[in-house]
Amino acid sequence: MTHNPAIPKHAHRDAIVIGAGQAGGPLAGSLVKSGRHVTLIEKVHIGGTCVNEGCTPTKTMIASARVAHLARHAGEYGVTTSAVTVDFQRVQARKDTVVESFRSGSATGLQRAGVEVIMGHARFSGPHSVTVTDEDGSLHELEAPLVFINTGTRPRWPDIPGLRDAGALDSTGLLKVDQKPEHLLILGGGYIGLEFGQAFARFGSRVTIVEQAERLAMKEDPDVVAALTAALREDGVEFLFGQKAVRAGGSPVGAELTIAGPQGEQVLAGTHLLVAAGRTANTDGLNLEAAGVKVDHHGNIVVDEHLRTNVEGIYALGDVKGGPAFTHIAYDDYRIVRDALLHGRFRSTQDRPVPYTVFTDPQLARIGLNETQARAQGLRAQVYTLPMSHVARAIETNETRGLMKALVDEETDQIIGATVLGVEGGEVLSVLQMAMMGGVRASALRDGVFAHPTLSESLNNLFMSTPVSVGREVVSG
Structure with a gap:
């Protein structure tokens, strides 16, 4: 979706939505349907993390990995196959096709709804004023009594010496690699690391996951974790628990990661290094100080149970506010705000269930x-x-x-x-x-x-x- 030259340089709108994720896009459409003039601002791509770097691409790749796994085990079902090989370029191409389909579908939906979209970077210049630098460098000054922030999160890079110099990748970068890693080192045994780890092991990569804790998934019951760990090990994933990353660097092979544990330091060498150490809110570029919007010590926007910030008329939805970082929660944030503003139905974030599924196998x-x-x-x-x-x-x-x-x-x-x-x-x-x-x-x-x-x-x-x-x-x- 390209810049619309008809959007004036200075304009007043009924609402401004910053971020076209799984809350921002639907909310903009609903507000337009109610008769409001709405501008949606998106910095990178329509659809947010889920469509572009999260759920859609990863689950598409996981499906390919599962097929490879089943094919290798065909003999257990009485089916004879030849040697199983993975065409990684075709796996990536299939993933890219699905992502583009979902992304273009989201963009088309906004267009059909009549949402005014600016592709650009938004920064607050006041409590209800936003300056947008669009794709061609033009500036737009927008004002609205209602502003909704749905800018999501990005991969967090821990402060480990040499990490970027080692050519390490975050989850977004790993999705773009052209060649299947020969040996994938993963820093972090969280759910992102586990999904990628099992998938690439099934593609045929050697996978080593380094986790600082003594076991996986500390919030889950021990018997569940034991069964999950056993399944992943059976699929070829190697775990190093109780290990802290000390430093990283490049190597003739690709990347080196020095870790320290009870037995001292050891150096791991891999062709690729994935940093899967959590995510951080995309708030640092919004100039929230100009609006007076409060954030916590992690950079998450502080909201009440109705998703209102401390500034009247400014809301935050989705991952940017902290809490459960799931697409279905972001979408429900949209429904909570929509129903309160448009239908007079008030529901709290505190009384909703929070189901989740980790797409390991x-x-x-x-x-x-x-x-x-x-x-x-x-x-x-x-x-x-x-x-x-x-x-x-x-x-x-x-x-x-x-x-x-x-x-x-x-x-x-x-x-x-x-x-x-x-x-x-x-x-x-x-x-x-x-x-x-x-x-x-x-x-x-x-x-x-x-x-x-x-x-x-x-x-x-x-x-x-x-x-x-x-x-x-x-x-x-």
């Missing part, structure tokens, strides 16, 4: 409390656990890695949390989430009639298993 899906949290809070609950090796559909498809767990209130029989580590774990979790949303008791799922043989049918067996009681004793986390 098996998928790790979670909503609500887990066993560790319940014990720490001293809740009286029942924990139901079922290995995927006891699920008929999983056995039939040879996808038995993982387990599912559900936490049930002892008095009400209501589900208060669930974790599914298994094939299509996100889909199975959605069934449990629907039960939670509808107040359906665990006993109803135990006795429900589900189609056989489906993964969701395993919920019968999950709630027929012998539960473990979580008493009121408080156990540190």
Whole structure:
């Protein structure tokens, strides 16, 4: 989407939206539909992180990696294949085609909605005034009583000497490599590192993940983490736990990373080095000081439960405000603001569920409390656990890695949390989430009639298993 020369240099609008992510784009369209004159400002590309550097490209590549994995294991299904090779350029081309389709679809949607779009860099010049430098260097001064910030986040680079000089890549950079890495070093064992690590291991790369903590996914139950770690190791991912990155540098092979742990320092050499050490809010270029908008010590915009900043008429939506960094949360932020401004319906961010799925294989899906949290809070609950090796559909498809767990209130029989580590774990979790949303008791799922043989049918067996009681004793986390 190109610069519109019809946009004047000085203009007053009913609303300004900064950032065309999964909250900003839909909100701009809804505001225009309500009769408001809206300008949407986007610095890089329509669709935000999800479409361009996050969900869409990574899950597309993960799908290709899964096909390679299944092809290598075809013999387990009685199917004979020739040697499996990966055409990495075709994998990348397929990913790029899907991304472009989604991005162009978002841009077309904005155009059809009548949203005025400026591709450029926005900076506040006052509480309700924004200066935009567009693609050809022209300046626009815009004013509006309502301003919505949806600028998202970018990969965070830790302060490690030599990291950039080593030619390290962040997640965005790794998506653009032309050749499959021979040995991919990954700094950080978070969910981004795990998804990339397993995918590239399945493409045929050697993968080493360096994690400072003693295990993966510290917020998840230990038994879930143990099963996930075992699955990734089975797929060829190597883990180095309890290791801190000290410095980095280039090498004849590609990159070197010096790490330090209980056994002292060691030097790792790889062809590629991925930095997967979290993300940081895109607030530093907005000149928020001119608007008086507060940020926290991480640079996240501070908002209340209705997504309002400390400045009247200025809102922040999506990852830029901190909190759960998921596309579905950003989209729900849009719905909260839309309903409050256009429909007189007020809903808080504090009363919504926050489901998530990590697209490793098996998928790790979670909503609500887990066993560790319940014990720490001293809740009286029942924990139901079922290995995927006891699920008929999983056995039939040879996808038995993982387990599912559900936490049930002892008095009400209501589900208060669930974790599914298994094939299509996100889909199975959605069934449990629907039960939670509808107040359906665990006993109803135990006795429900589900189609056989489906993964969701395993919920019968999950709630027929012998539960473990979580008493009121408080156990540190």
